[in-house]
Amino acid sequence: MLKFDKEKKLSSVKGALALRPEIEKIVDEIQNEGFDAVYFMGIGGTWASSMQVEVYMRGKSSLPVFVENAAEYLTTGNKRITSKSVVIFSSVTGTTQEMVEAIKVVKELGARVLAFIDIKGTALEEMSDYCVIYPENEQLKFYMVANRLMFNNGEFSDYDQYNQEMEAHLAEALVDVEIKADDFAKEFAAAKYEFIKKNPDMPHYFVGAGNQLGSTYSYAMCYWEEQMWIRTKSISAPEFFHGMLEVIEAETPVILFVGEDEQRVTAERVANFLPKVCRNYVIIDSKDYELKGISGKFRGSISHLVTHGVTNRIDVHMEKELCHPLQIRRYYRQFDY
Amino acid sequence: MLKFDKEKKLSSVKGALALRPEIEKIVDEIQNEGFDAVYFMGIGGTWASSMQVEVYMRGKSSLPVFVENAAEYLTTGNKRITSKSVVIFSSVTGTTQEMVEAIKVVKELGARVLAFIDIKGTALEEMSDYCVIYPENEQLKFYMVANRLMFNNGEFSDYDQYNQEMEAHLAEALVDVEIKADDFAKEFAAAKYEFIKKNPDMPHYFVGAGNQLGSTYSYAMCYWEEQMWIRTKSISAPEFFHGMLEVIEAETPVILFVGEDEQRVTAERVANFLPKVCRNYVIIDSKDYELKGISGKFRGSISHLVTHGVTNRIDVHMEKELCHPLQIRRYYRQFDY
Known part of the structure; x- marks a missing residue:
């Protein structure tokens, strides 16, 4: 890899x-x-x-x-x-x-x-x-x-079990995510390169909710915009339905992150909507990854780490496809502003 | 008009x-x-x-x-x-x-x-x-x-003066904003139509801060995306410098809203940065409008209404230029999703 x-x-x-x-x-x-x-x-x-x-x-x-x-x-x-x-x-x-x-x-x-x-x-x-x-x-x-x-504060009765499972299994589970995601990420990056070559101005739309929202926002802005210089827009899954949906057409590129916390249903609503109007979407769902040793009830608390494992692999392959080292910046910390 | x-x-x-x-x-x-x-x-x-x-x-x-x-x-x-x-x-x-x-x-x-x-x-x-x-x-x-x-709560000692000024002058002041902005809005919409015709996929970047942030977000999403079907991204002025700046090039279209509340300085920072890397930006600054009868100390509390007055005029001219009635929707409330 x-x-x-x-x-x-x-x-x-x-x-x-x-x-x-x-x-x-x-x-x-x-x-x-x-x-x-x-x-x-x-x-x-x-x-x-x-x-x-x-x-x-x-x-x-x-x-x-x-x-x-x-x-x-x-x-x-x-x-x-x-x-x-x-x-x-x-x-x-x-x-x-x-x-x-x-x-x-x-x-x-x-x-x-x-x-x-x-x-x-x-x-x-x-x-x-x-x-x-x-x-x-x-x-x-x-x-x-x-x-x-x-x-x-008396609001986490499973605290010991939670920590035992995380300390015994989380590191391996996240490494397994990256290994499993690598083939997908490689294909994804190759397809994105071809798309971007033909459509350099088209923004890539990132949608997420719950603990995926922070990572969706920062993935679009701190990775694709800042590190790859690719246009993006990020939006929360519930807000997607209050305006942004209208600019999605058949070939508009959408990446939907689906986690397993309480807001999963809002991302699922986007997942149900997309195929009706778009053919160029990708869904990255933490549920597709096993997370061996982690109880179902705890998966929601780490699903942003799971999707981050997937995007780690995307980044590596995008860097190669784009021939664009991720550490270079056009402007940030390059001159006074 | x-x-x-x-x-x-x-x-x-x-x-x-x-x-x-x-x-x-x-x-x-x-x-x-x-x-x-x-x-x-x-x-x-x-x-x-x-x-x-x-x-x-x-x-x-x-x-x-x-x-x-x-x-x-x-x-x-x-x-x-x-x-x-x-x-x-x-x-x-x-x-x-x-x-x-x-x-x-x-x-x-x-x-x-x-x-x-x-x-x-x-x-x-x-x-x-x-x-x-x-x-x-x-x-x-x-x-x-x-x-x-x-x-x-004892936190607004000028309350009576504030209300007297607003009730005596705000309506006229906002009407004056729209009248003054109309020529600019007409030219802006005509130029945008030409740009969009040549660059249909390019997102238009909207930047704002303070009480301009909510209106920047909703103007990009609820007006341009939802009503005009034009691609946009909105961002807060402080966050602009933590990623999004890297995708701004000479011809990237940026619209910066500058208000007069405490966060004005963060928008001014963007205004200082933009000319160094971009020639296709527009600044809409509430300070450019007189607001007759409103004391300087109260202007910050209404600067989002001032810039909204400007965008009201933009919308009217965009509707005409695009030949796109603003009340039509592709998807919203058109079918179940």
Whole structure:
């Protein structure tokens, strides 16, 4: 398999899951001290991950947990973020401009800050009350926080079983996803290359719901737009029916992500609609992957990781088909703006 | 001016503003009874209007005011919506499927419901505790609720001056916007028609921030996609810099809305960036319009109405240029899906 290091993937996920005792200790301390609200704050891809953890908790937990966009916070502000609030964020580089400025403001307010940063020794680490250093696996880290918050609040009775299954099986299950998806991804990328060659301006439509919405948004924007320079539009499955459906024609390219959380039905509605008006759609459904050792009742909480496993393979093959190294940028951080 | 009934526009806005005593009475009663939170709930365009009122209050008010998407509520739920909550929504038809179902659920919970509906005698009116019947002007209605909530909470000391100015001048000011914008809109629509004829698949990119974000989202989706069948993508100005910028080239069509609320600076950042990489952009800035009689400090609260005045004129001319009546739909409510 192209650019696939199985051992590295396994150890990456296992290492993230092994952060649990460290995360639990922090969450317990924060929760014992009390808070008026918890804000997952981000910008771009990390804002999208924040959306994923918020929607995960929204229907299950009475805890006041919200999403905040760093750049909106720096301008509009949020009068409900106080010295009693907790702000949680993730940063790969530890230097994202809007995050550095926003965390300065919340620290001046006296709020507590929990950071997840990929590398040691950054400005954002210095500014945070709690900092967990570990590369990648942003969603897993956020969901471990969410799970502990809900467990402490009496809202997660299966907590031990959940963690046992994840720690025993998740890494292998996600590696199996990538292995199983590879043939599909290779064909998909080859077909996309041919389509894009003929239709360079046509946007590719990405649809998702629930914990797939954050990943759909960031996959369209942070991968296809930013890394591949391909036009996209992303939309939530329920909102698809309130406008966007009208621009779907027979050859319009649509990629629908279907997960297994409570909003699955909204994505299924799109899946039922598409074949009536379109022949150029692809459905990526987490249900098509076995996830050995993971109970059915827990699958919804990780279906965004499953579809991400599929898109990982798409990215590798798209990079090759397009002859476009994914790390190059036209504009981002190339000049002042 | 094409399809422009000045007297009708004036009386529509004046009539909406005249709802204030009725709205104040309802808000006062709700606020005297107390609530754990207020949720503006919507789907599609009404969800976008909900976003506009939430961002308007976010930096000014400590009241717990949130946005909820009706279809997400029906699936994921929201454990923080309780019998002590207040749900506020707007509906043109009074029959939107997701809203009818969602209001059923919140009524069963025992939450109080305040409805704004354009016409009398609908299912949604029947289900609501409070209902204000008046056509159009959704944002004005929501902002009147917001203003009264903040006034009662000691967060709007200029309340009387604000209302005096709006009631004396807003209707005329918005009519003047449409009159001033008409020549621009006519030229814009003619140029767009030529561009679309040559580039039918190219998406038109709409960028906005603050109270412009909801209107940017719904303008792209509910007007260009749904009514004109033209491809679009909308994005917030801060998020533009976290991915989408990479697909902007010299001839990529971008429409940037610039308002006058706290997030204006984020839109200005996009305005500074665009000329460096693109020659096919248009900036629609509320600051270019006089708004006679409205104090500078209040302009931010209505800049989404100003840019909407401009887009009203664009729509009229686009309809003519495209030979595409804006009321026709390919799919929406045409068959079961």
